[in-house]
Amino acid sequence: MDAPAARTAPAGAEAPYLCVAGLHKRFGATTVLHEVSFEVAEGEFVCFLGPSGCGKTTLLMCLAGLEQADGGSIHKRGARLDRLPPSGRDVGIVFQSYALFPNLTVVDNVAFGLRSRRRPPGEVGRTVAGLLEQLGLQGHEAKFPSQLSGGQQQRVALARSLAMSPSLLLLDEPLSALDAQVRARLRGELRELQTRLGLTTLMVTHDQEEAQSLSDRIVLMNQGRIEQVGTPWEVYNRPANAFVAAFVGAGNLHEGVADGARVRVGASELPCRGCRAARGSSVHVMIRPEDLLLSAQRGTASFAPARVGQLEHLGAIVRAHLRGEDGIRWVADVPKKVYAAHGFATGDTLWLGVAADDVRVFP
Amino acid sequence: MTGAALPARTSRAARAAQEPGDHLLRALMVAYALLLLACVFMPMGALLQRSLLDSSGAWVGLANYRKYVESAAFLGSLRNSVVVATASAFIVVPLAFAYAYALCRSCMPAKGLFRAAVYVPLLIPGILKAIALIYLFGNQGLLKFLLPDTPIYGPLGVIAASVMWTFPHAVLIVLVSLLNADRRLYQAAEVLGAGRWRTFVHVTWPACRYGVTTAFLSVFVMVFTDFGIAKVIGGDFSLLATDIYKEVVGQQNFEMGAVISVVLLLPSLLVFALERRAAGRQSVQVTGRSLPLVVRPDRLRDGACLAFCSMVVGAIALVLGIAQFAALVRFWPYNLSLTLANYTFDMQGAGWENFHNSLRMSTWAACVGTVVVFTGAYLVEKARFDHTLRRTLHLAMLLPMAIPGLVLGLAYLMFVNRPDSPAGWLYGGMAILVISTVTHLYSVPHLTALTALKGLGREIELVGLSLNTPVWHLFRTVTVPACAAALLDIWLYLFLRSMTTLSAIIFLYTSQTKVAAIAVIHVDETGFTASAAAMAMLIVYACFVVRLLHHLVSQALLRRLQRWREPQPAA
Numbered sequence: 001m002d003a004p005a006a007r008t009a010p011a012g013a014e015a016p017y018l019c020v021a022g023l024h025k026r027f028g029a030t031t032v033l034h035e036v037s038f039e040v041a042e043g044e045f046v047c048f049l050g051p052s053g054c055g056k057t058t059l060l061m062c063l064a065g066l067e068q069a070d071g072g073s074i075h076k077r078g079a080r081l082d083r084l085p086p087s088g089r090d091v092g093i094v095f096q097s098y099a100l101f102p103n104l105t106v107v108d109n110v111a112f113g114l115r116s117r118r119r120p121p122g123e124v125g126r127t128v129a130g131l132l133e134q135l136g137l138q139g140h141e142a143k144f145p146s147q148l149s150g151g152q153q154q155r156v157a158l159a160r161s162l163a164m165s166p167s168l169l170l171l172d173e174p175l176s177a178l179d180a181q182v183r184a185r186l187r188g189e190l191r192e193l194q195t196r197l198g199l200t201t202l203m204v205t206h207d208q209e210e211a212q213s214l215s216d217r218i219v220l221m222n223q224g225r226i227e228q229v230g231t232p233w234e235v236y237n238r239p240a241n242a243f244v245a246a247f248v249g250a251g252n253l254h255e256g257v258a259d260g261a262r263v264r265v266g267a268s269e270l271p272c273r274g275c276r277a278a279r280g281s282s283v284h285v286m287i288r289p290e291d292l293l294l295s296a297q298r299g300t301a302s303f304a305p306a307r308v309g310q311l312e313h314l315g316a317i318v319r320a321h322l323r324g325e326d327g328i329r330w331v332a333d334v335p336k337k338v339y340a341a342h343g344f345a346t347g348d349t350l351w352l353g354v355a356a357d358d359v360r361v362f363p
Numbered sequence: 364m365t366g367a368a369l370p371a372r373t374s375r376a377a378r379a380a381q382e383p384g385d386h387l388l389r390a391l392m393v394a395y396a397l398l399l400l401a402c403v404f405m406p407m408g409a410l411l412q413r414s415l416l417d418s419s420g421a422w423v424g425l426a427n428y429r430k431y432v433e434s435a436a437f438l439g440s441l442r443n444s445v446v447v448a449t450a451s452a453f454i455v456v457p458l459a460f461a462y463a464y465a466l467c468r469s470c471m472p473a474k475g476l477f478r479a480a481v482y483v484p485l486l487i488p489g490i491l492k493a494i495a496l497i498y499l500f501g502n503q504g505l506l507k508f509l510l511p512d513t514p515i516y517g518p519l520g521v522i523a524a525s526v527m528w529t530f531p532h533a534v535l536i537v538l539v540s541l542l543n544a545d546r547r548l549y550q551a552a553e554v555l556g557a558g559r560w561r562t563f564v565h566v567t568w569p570a571c572r573y574g575v576t577t578a579f580l581s582v583f584v585m586v587f588t589d590f591g592i593a594k595v596i597g598g599d600f601s602l603l604a605t606d607i608y609k610e611v612v613g614q615q616n617f618e619m620g621a622v623i624s625v626v627l628l629l630p631s632l633l634v635f636a637l638e639r640r641a642a643g644r645q646s647v648q649v650t651g652r653s654l655p656l657v658v659r660p661d662r663l664r665d666g667a668c669l670a671f672c673s674m675v676v677g678a679i680a681l682v683l684g685i686a687q688f689a690a691l692v693r694f695w696p697y698n699l700s701l702t703l704a705n706y707t708f709d710m711q712g713a714g715w716e717n718f719h720n721s722l723r724m725s726t727w728a729a730c731v732g733t734v735v736v737f738t739g740a741y742l743v744e745k746a747r748f749d750h751t752l753r754r755t756l757h758l759a760m761l762l763p764m765a766i767p768g769l770v771l772g773l774a775y776l777m778f779v780n781r782p783d784s785p786a787g788w789l790y791g792g793m794a795i796l797v798i799s800t801v802t803h804l805y806s807v808p809h810l811t812a813l814t815a816l817k818g819l820g821r822e823i824e825l826v827g828l829s830l831n832t833p834v835w836h837l838f839r840t841v842t843v844p845a846c847a848a849a850l851l852d853i854w855l856y857l858f859l860r861s862m863t864t865l866s867a868i869i870f871l872y873t874s875q876t877k878v879a880a881i882a883v884i885h886v887d888e889t890g891f892t893a894s895a896a897a898m899a900m901l902i903v904y905a906c907f908v909v910r911l912l913h914h915l916v917s918q919a920l921l922r923r924l925q926r927w928r929e930p931q932p933a934a
Binding site: 064065066085086087091092093095097099101102103104112113116117160161164 | 382383385747819820822823825826828829830831832833836840841844845
């Protein structure tokens, strides 16, 4: 990624819609944001992903103006945003707790912002009705939040922030208070709505699956720093470091020793390509479960025999837990069809293999 | 970026990003800081200063304290106060625990009635309970034969009346801690084979230990610092609180009054500090969602609970009944024919105007107090900035809890009576009674308001900001309506307590602003006990009527405003 500070000002076709540069935030002695910089294009859906306490919510609050950063800048369309009060930033925000006004009906909640801007009642009515229809909330107009299900409440919260037609939508873990099925459905609806409106959206989540299924790009954070910015594909397949590799998706992450074009893990020697670590230095080695090959006979890609332990039947794949003779544990995903053709069972000994391209080595 | 450049940038950015409403909130916060300074700290400072001066106003350092500590009165009064307060706490808390336990952990019949009965004594001034005790156990008392040799005037009477007076407060405190029981803990205990006793020791007790301790400390402080009951039924039994009154009103010795006030203040401050610490620890324990406990019937336990609660309610009814009866009797105990003559108050220095004053003062205190308390709690809870100032305001708002009413009242007297006082013009008016009462009662409604505001969730304000809504608009359309129930409760609390308390105003009234509670003391002093009972009963009637009105108004208002609390009817 380019240094973002270098291209804050120029107004060209490829100028970023939102540009965050060197954002810094401390709470007392702890620094929660370390010089955070990234860019977002117009209409993009970006997720801030990371473990709890990584600073992703603070980042969102700084963007909304509900927290003050100690340093750095935020520009939207080239205009400085971080000096403006929250109400001047033209952003919509939805919280995990929905924060619906409990004493107002669905209609009054959605109309709240428009009415405090003193828009004509006719316009308010049309906008609200349109939003409720888009979000499938017709028939619930006169209900109070406590009379709605969690999913409906979340839709009302979304409608309320969309009513102001914000130029930027901020979502703070909007789906995590919902149960799994509702969450999956809302996820789809949310992405569809966002695409239809072409609304630039930033969402905080700690659920990597959610981030991968929803976003155009993921900003992966840890301890107040950005670990990687990339598309879901990049983050999963080209993790920038061991933290990203471990956080996104399942994986076999082991300590090893670099040895030129090979890397030693336990008693095995694995091939690797483009490994730049110095010979003899200790490294982290990561192999995705689906990249691990299982075979009954030793093949060219094989590196060690291992004993099959528990098998998890997860539908499309079978996840096998194996243990090498050196005691190292491996997890391999086998497609359903492959498993059906070759069928193995707990207690069998199989050869583990891997292609050099699929072995990732991090310092 | 250099380290030195950072702070300047920070403050500029923070200033630039202010909401228009922030100026208002900040100005209000400063106003509250000044208000608290004027209503709490400056009067207390005046009191403290006075205790270090002699009667001519010359600085004498701790000489007054030395003189007081060496006097014969000090040790006796201190011992009496400690004994009476400790005894009352030891009697009240077990009774209150049993009553609260019966209310929420038994299946006895008429629980609603027993629950409502707890609130009845709150409508009765403490002095009326003392007067009722005199009619029951005094020299010509109805039940004198039960106590033939022990005079009720003195420690016994003070303790008995204090027990009755503090009982409902203790029940309410314990009740809260018993109510937040988690069913799952009890189920776990049962599955693990714990018997009743083990369950009580390991599940029930830890959950309500904090409530019981708080109740104990509260009762201790209430009795330790109370003055009305001891005045009426204490006889010659000297207590710290009555000593202050005697020094100030009897001997015009303000310096000594100030000294005893500081002595009275110390244990209250200590208890306040202890309670704050305990509260900090408790808040960590109450986390997560708990399921309400379901109590199964148990004949023996339910019967015992019913018998116990009936006795308590019987005692309350007896006290109220005897007071009413005495107020209606022509000449106790020789002519028991009924009359309304005691309600004419045709004696010197007391009359219906005192009752009218009470109504006026309590209405003012309740209305002004509700607005001030709620707005203050809003600032403390919802403002997004000035964390330290908000924290300080919060502590200052809790502080009146630690200041005995009598001490606060004396502090006010000294503050407004100083020749150089900026508040001298207040003296003699109704305003100072209202201010003193609201300040005295501030802390409990403040906590009520905070709880209600916390229940509303912090994000509500953030959403308001992002929807481009001014703070006051959100306050009017969401915050206040959503907290309507709490606001009504605060109003009621302030009204009832203003009607029945006298300690905070006993030094501040004039003949024009004398309220009924003070008139009761004066009438009783002159020997017209029946008229004193009648005057006290007026307070009780007013409190009952207002309680009833509050109930009707809140029903109507909540029906209108809070339909949202009802779950959805089955579709």
